[in-house]
Amino acid sequence: MASILDMSRIPFIPGVLHATNNPYQRYGPKGFMETKVLPNDSLYVRVDLPGVPDDAIRYRVDAVRQKLVFFSGEETLRDGIKVEHVREYSGSAGLGCDCCEITGVDAKMKDGVLRMIVSRVKVKDHDNKCTHFVPPNAGKSGRYDYRLASDGRHIYDVNSFNMVEVEDHPLVVKGRKDVLLRQRTSDGCFHVSVDMPGVCSDDMFILPNENEIKFYGENKEVHEHDESCRIFMGAIPKGTCCSRGIPLLNHDIAWDAEFGVLKVRVSPPPRNNNE
Template sequence: MVGFTTCIDISTIPTNNEGFYATNNQFQKRGPKGFIQVKVLENDKLYVRVDLPGVPDDAVHHRVDSVRQKVVFFSAVTFNDGYEKEGVREYSGTAGLGCDCCEITGVDAKMKDGVLRMILSRVKVKDHDRKCTHTVPPFTGKSGGRVEEHPFVVKGRKRAFVGEPTADGGLFFAVDVPGVGDGDVEVLANESEIKFTAEVKNVFEHDESGRLYLGSVDTSWSGSSAASLLSHNITGAVNFGVLKVLITPRRPNNTTTNE
């Protein structure tokens, strides 16, 4: 049977002159942007959201800088399913205070569906006549014509998409959809294209809204040598904020009936 050699993410071309809705993920169409977001809450605590797609809920580590008590260091490693040639992804980064008047006194962290969320408690250690709003990093994401690489990946895949042929003549591809849980995704296929929709339905209390991801993957670029998707088994699931789709050839039915 003719198998697949690769696939093309046709979502990498912006659909309008303004570019991508979110430069951290070409599939994102709605919701909070950026790989990381830090904002001041009404109770003067800090809310930190960090996208770490592929990381299990119990596989993230964090600690406060013991010297200056200004930032939180975080690190994590993704689950290895054996399909991606680059193997696991390793993350490492920091977030926290960008001032000299406060110190971090506590961290309440939760990892869920490929997103690390932390509530940082702080206290003033120097006189300051205004409410302190200085945070690190000081941005919440942006739109544009170029997709950016994940700044906290220190090993492995840095982009939101990967597609690779499998040894049995099939195809595997993965798409980062941080925040999306299993069961909140729909995968549809025709002869040469797979379309998917993934939506964050359970919005975290400090997120402005849920995220929506839409995309498609084309397998017809190689012309007549490409196999029809409809002659294959297609399975898809979301694991730790990553949509993984496996396309495998159907085994011929060799059973015969004796009359």
């Protein structure tokens, strides 16, 4: 059964990025990491770790000062991905004060996103409400693509995408830091990986045509503490994933998704022995 996508509510602004941590994100909370105080005074921490399996995350609380939660994880090696591109993540989040201590961590990893509820308790200055936590945000995530007119006004330029400063993932300690990975293997196949943290495989789609391979993803199951869903969309031009002289739609285009990463494989047609 064909899937029908409601594209009417997806904002489209030519030449403008919604979030510089992911150039394909068109809607939703920005940044590689988000931290906020919950009504019960616990901390909610969201961390994007695309490619990390749900059971491959490690975390521990600083045993000396009870201030920080350290976390790490490794991406799985997949077909078409070179070992040097496999990512390892490491980072920390927690308290930025001297009046509280961490008492517990409830951590869950799903679809390339680590979500933690960090419980804390006041150990001094009990009468003062504490709102200090670290880091406040990982990533600038909001810089737009614009140029200045002669009179100083901002004019959005649909042809100046290269002027945008797209951010590298600050928590990657080994491997690639880019959202998009494009490789060609010895068998002539093109492999493309696109990070869509938080989106499950059932909510990712590819829509190929003669000029490009469009992709779309949306995390429809929004976590209770997330601001909203996130929507990703973009396209892979045929010139970067297509054998020379062969129409794109003559290729075998296959895809799957796992742990918040869309993986597309474009294989050229079999060679004709008579040629």
